[in-house]
Amino acid sequence: MNAAELAGQVLVLLGAAVFVVAALGLRRFRDPYMRISAVATAGGLGVACVTVGAVLLDPSVASAAKVAVAVVLQLLTSAVGGIAIARAAVGSGHRFAPGTDTRALDAPDSPDGEE
Amino acid sequence: MILRALTLPIRAVVFLLWFAGQVVLSSAAVLADVLVSGRRSTPRVVRLDLADAGDHHVTALGVLVTLTPGTLVLGVVEQPGGTRSVLVHSMYHRDETTAVADLRDLDDRLVRGLTLGGRP
Amino acid sequence: MSDHLLPLLVAVPLLGAGVVLLLRARPAWVVATTLALLVADVAAGVALVAATRGGDVLAHQVGGWPGGIAIPVVVDAFAALMLTVAGVLTLACTAFAVASGTGRLPLFGPLVLVLLAGVNGALVTGDLFNLFVFVEVMLLPSYGLLVLARRRRGTERSVVGSRLYVAFNLFVSTVFLAGVALVYGTAGTVNLAELAGAAAESSTVAAAAGLCLAALSMKAAVVPVHGWLARTYPTTSPAVTALFSGLHTKVAVYAIYRVYAVVFDGDQRWLWIGLVLFTATMVVGVLGAAGEGRMRAILAFHMVSQIGYILLGVALFTHAGLTAGIFYLLHHMVVKASLFLSAGAVEERYGTDALDDLAGRVRREPVLAAAFGVAALSLAGLPPFSGFVAKLTLILAAVRADQLVVVALALVVSLVTLLSMLKIWGKVFAPTLTGAVGRADDPGGPATADGDGGGGVATLTATSTRRARTALAAPAVALAGVTVVLGLGAQGLLGLTATAADGLLDTSGYVEAVLP
Amino acid sequence: MILALTVGLLVAGAVHLLLQRDALRVVLGFVLLGHGVNLLLFSAGGVGRRGEPLGQGPDPAVTADPLPQAFVLTAIVIAFAITIYLLVLAVTGTARDVAGPDDDGSPT
């Protein structure tokens, strides 16, 4: 077993762990926002770990290049997707878990809710 | 200026490594929470003012904040003057001040690590 | 015609569809191009009939790949006849659509040309999966045609009908695809020629191909899966109903004949299933028709009934039966379209197709009355029209096959057919003969707006001019003329359908043309 | 065997949805039905061989039958077009019939 393969195995397992944690978060967190937080992280980091790990297990230049592109894309898109869901949740009136400090959302300059 | 261009790759790598470390650290908090109950967080929404930050800057910050376990960008608020802030949902900061400070730190490092000429 | 030009039957209408879609800002060009292509299609059909009347089978491997690998297009007498009649119908219905306004909508031309391409493709393909594809190529434009109406003039009914139509057809197509999958799973090919006789030899192939036939039967509206047709056909514009009546179920019927002849090699073991189902179709359809109160609803149920008649030919699977069935099929395509078109002409003029609303209002339409009367009598199988020859030959074939119960039911059904045709004719058209009947004080304006008989139907001011009325009536009259010609000159067509039947009884010509 | 069960599962779900009155459910039923039939097509090619039919000189002994794959590609795309049309159709008409008739069958 070479270093790349070892690294690959570690990364793959790490990535899987991130997913499991995200799944736990999805299961246990109390409101959509916490869940989004967990999922967006997993989407970025978990996918990155898993794909990089996978390519290390069966390395090739072409695959590596593809994975590099894919990881960057994934980090960007998963985060932006998460933000979009979060804002939509706020806009559609999803409640925060009790105890959440949401004063920042009660800004007095809130304009009228038209597009 | 040229110097900054030359050092950009190094600064970027340093920043990314730092960020990776941050991610690992924050993960610990999340992990500790979800493995036990998922009810240990102290969630809050904080506002981080970004002054005259450009679109790329706002986006980068949003992405990084969101990728960090425990924090999540909820959206952008634009003041009448054109200055923007992001609203961030934070789960594991003790209080608003720490949260804003952490986010401010991230923002500063982001600017230092990934730009040619400071805040664009 | 050289064999390698056969794919043009599909390619030319498709290219035309693309072009007229690009030309849609110039409606006159669209109409002219569409009609020109339809005329060319009919001409090609006639040429193919001439080329195949001696029993020859034309085949071409699309793309020039080896036989068994390429998708073959095959034209024998049966296919050539179907191509011709389908072309004639499309032309007639398009002419009617242009006269009634629907055909002047910019999207009508592209849709109808793609429909034609799909029909042609489905008729000539020698590959089951490709048949699935071409059926879809027929269906998609049909979905568009179903709702086609002037801006914001579509009706609620047409949308609801569309939902049912699309859902049902999608379901049936999926079942058919599953059948194709199972045929491939059992026989390892979807090439009809390679499948020749496979279902007769292997019961697993028979089961798989049976699913294909089941799907085709549903598409053909065989009882007990007939209700969709009766519900959806009346919901669109009259021109489109007429078009569909001539094409869709008929392609399914054609495919049933083809698949049973080639893949099952006319296996006698399963014919009883067909006899039972198709006889039931005959009976249920005609009863349904008798119960309806709108022209197009009556006609739609009649389609169901007639499908039963047509399919009896394949269920007998004798030379006489197949000859009669194919003759019936072609005759029915013409007559049914003629009926829908004359009913449609009335509907366009008076704004409704409800018998009670129309009673006594359709006066001074002797031409339409005659056209409808002729076609109705033909439908009921009365001499001297083509329907009589169709019924006679079919009944002779059934008697020869000792299916006397079927004969008895077929005869009773034709009586009820007559009854329901009289219902329309007597209420809507008949009083025009004397001119003495009918309320002279009735202005003949549109009936209650709630009639909502179908998409885009409205009394067009244009139809009140004499020329427009002639244009509206002409297609129905022309097709009614065809049924007279086919009745008195039945020999010509019967000779051709006999050749077509030969090709179904002995498929070796078909197979050799595809797999030389 | 498991593939066959998957086919059955998808078909069961699809049929359940197709027998509902709601237009969206019917569309989703068709989506599932399409999946089921696509897997059936694969099954028809024989799923004992699973090598990708790519690259030079694929070994027919272990490579998947490419023909069902081509069939499925075609079927997916056709179903895609029709699904989109069905979706549009589902929201055309009046608000009343978009909501679907009542379960007791009162007419639209």
Add this chain to the structure above:
Amino acid sequence: MSLVALVAGAWALVAVTPALARLIGPRAGWVVAAGLTALAVALVQLRTSAGDVTESVAWIPAVDVALRLRLDGLGFLFAMLVLLVGAVVMVYSTGYVRSPRPVGFFVLMTAFAAAMLTLVLADDLVVLFVAWELTTLCSYLLILVSGPTAGPPATRTLLVTALGGLALLGAVALVVVRTGTTELTAALASPVWGDDPAFAGAVAVLVVLAAMTKSAQLPFHAWLPDAMVAPAPVSAYLHAAAMVKAGIYLLLVLAPAASASPLWSGTLVVVGVTTAVMGAVFALQRTDLKELLAYSTVSQLGLLVAVIGVGTPGALLAACVHVVAHALFKSAAFMTVGVVEKRTGTRDLRELHGLARAMPWTAAMLVLAVVSMAGVAPALGFVSKELVLDAFVTAEQGAVLGWGAVAVVTVGAALTVAYSLRMVVTTLPGLAPTPPVRRADPAMTAAITVTALGGLAVGLVPGTLDALVAPAAAVVGGIDVDQVPYLTLWHGVTPALLLSVAAVLGGVGLTLVRRRVDALLVGRRLFPADGTAVVQRVVDGIIAGGRRVGDLTRSDVPATHLAVPVLLVGASTLGLTRLWSGLPDVGPVTVGEIALLVGVAAGVVGVVRARQRLTAVIATGVAGFGVVLWFVVLGASDVAMTQLLVEILTVVVMVLVLRRMSGTFRPVRARRQVVTAVVALAAGAAATVATVTLTGHRPLSGAGEFYLRRAEDLTGGTNVVNTILVDFRALDTLGELVVLAVGAVAITALLDARRAVDRRSVPLARTPLVPAAPNAVFLGVLDRYLVPLMIVGSVLLLLRGHDAPGGGFIAALLGAAALVLAYLSAATDEVPRVERPYLSIAGWGVVVAVGTGLLGLAEGSFLRPLHLDVLGLKVTTALVFDVGVYLAVLGVLLAAVVRLGLSPASDRRADARRARTARDAAAPATRTPAEQSGAPR
């Protein structure tokens, strides 16, 4: 003149009638009469020139049907009746018809004559049937056009007679098939009749049924009186020579063969005798002269049917003579009644009086007709009735039936005398009617005179008829003309004469006590059911039953129409158990596969149980993702990629649709849930059984192996699936791209014809995050980089599809995703970048693909890919073909996004206008936007 020319001449006469009637009005009757007379003359010449004349013209050789004509004694008799009575009626019509352009009337009457002529001259079973049906049609139309109330009776007439027509068709089919010929003479001569009693019996029953309907025998008699709404000339012709006589002719012509069956004779006698008596009783009940005459016809035809049933040479001669007698007196009677009605305005016995004074000549003629009808010497009716009675007396039918029949016939004859007398005893005497009678029309009078006097003249010298009726009787009886007895007025005192006298006495007696008879009969229902009502009830029953049949499927909900096929297909899977040949060889069951099954199951269960639409959509995606993984596992990268892209893009479109729907499904009743669940599980089980039984049991298919081994040399591509798509089976792909392109057109057509329902309005929470513009920043930045990247990726996928996963569809789906991103990332619903001319794009897709395919013709085949060298680069036209695919995909997706997602300017303007009008009209506030977009009320 040949027979064919004769028949053609008759139809030519029909063809010129419209012009004639239009030009010279009712006087056209003279021309037609002349024409018919000329034909009769020609017929006489043909008849005298030689023996039987036979001619044939091919019609439908495929089924051995020819226009075979034959002139024998029977045909001659009936043809003469048809032509001469027709001529007389035509002359009568010139006076009767008042309409200035009576096109319909004359055409139909002439056609009636032509059809009858064809019928009686036909020597082909099919031609005979055709002519039979033509007479049916003519009578229907003649009745129909006669007046505003004629519709229902005409329909009933047609239905009853068409029923007989169908019986005849059945008989014809049986005879043709069993005897192997359609030639009537040959078929009748076949030995099959004697050899196969079942066949002969079946034909006999069918023929009798046909004749019963046409000749108005009980219980099919109702239509004839019903048809009395027709004008007098029509009735005269219908009753005397045309319609009803067709049934008699049919019995006569088939008698030689069908009498081989024992059923024939018995049935005919029983039916005929019953009808004769009941018809006479009915006639006695009527006060309307026309109705009386109609029932008289029923009765007389019954007599004819019965005597044909007796079947002896004497009986058949009697039948032939009575046909002539009946033709004469019945036409005279009807025409007279027509005159009476025209001139007095009524035809009710109770109102008519003084006709002898008012119109002495006509009254005299009426008396002559009535005398003949009553069978009183010296009219022809007497001669024929004597023959009939004699036939019964001398029949060898066994004592009971024979003498019983004689007795009943005699009673019938007495009743006939009674109703005949009844026609004159009250109408002729007395004062002339008060309203001034109209002037008599010479033509009408002449017509009546000819027939009435004809009956008298022939009765006085019956030998003149020998030449006409004896050959006919010979044909029917299958004997020589010499063996047919001669006709005489006086046979001496025979049993028949005694019976005749008894009948007359009885009739006179009944007339004397007619008040008491009337009290007994008039207005009373003698038959369990009124025939007309029965027919009407049957018709109504069929219609009601039909409505119920329609109700079974009267639903627009797809579920109703899908349940049946699902059940049928599912149930038929049970048959697969017989084909079980063990589990297929698909390798061992792995945990991975089970996990896939569980994943798909999660999705399926999720969508099935979903209460919210959003849940259902996402759960469907779960199942879809499971399927994508299946594709990866099964070695189908292209398919997996396509499925994934389709899955995502479908979700995008679904969301565009979701926002126009309510958020949750309507609750479904528990019982319905259970039923659908059971059906669904059965269907699923069926699918699994079918998959296991019918797949996986064979080695790699020949085609599959061919592709794997040969694809690269033949096409140059190493992505075998893609080579199938763009090379080997490009026709499939062409169809598929057309489906996509037309999808765009169909969506456009739909949303042009009818607006989509408006979006559901979701109130937004009042937060600082509401403004869209500042929040578009993230997607906006992404859009700047990803859209170009997607387009580049898309082009790469397109270019390399032949050798690696990719190709037109995948590329296009990615390109479409770029457009979707552009749409999603915009800050408003107006997205100029997306607002592309999707129809043109779709159109170009088709044009490019087909155009490329046509280039292949240069290499010998449509869609044959060409390999070109462009600047040293090897290019295949398959790539250009893929561009067409690409454009088509873009077209359909753009259509959906633009039409559902964007708010085009025109819509916004329309919405604004609608809102204004709604406000201006001060419409109630309850009116929702959705309703406004609904159907115009």
Add this chain to the structure above:
Amino acid sequence: MIVIDIAVAGLAVAFLVAAWRVVAGPTPADRVVAADLLTFSLIGLVALVGTRLARAGTFDLVIVATLVAFLAAVSLARALTGGHR
């Protein structure tokens, strides 16, 4: 390869938990988040299974997935607000 199997198991768990959350909700946003995790799990699974089975198109599929999967997330987010951007 056992490592990949373990990782696949981990991702499969995430997939199933996400599927459960889609059905369980309770809020629409929860379902949308779950959908997001579903797509991420799918991408990971494709990478792992593809590598495990040595599929040539594995990373092409991954790239395409990363490019388009978030379109579903954004779309579904729009579904929450009834289409408001």
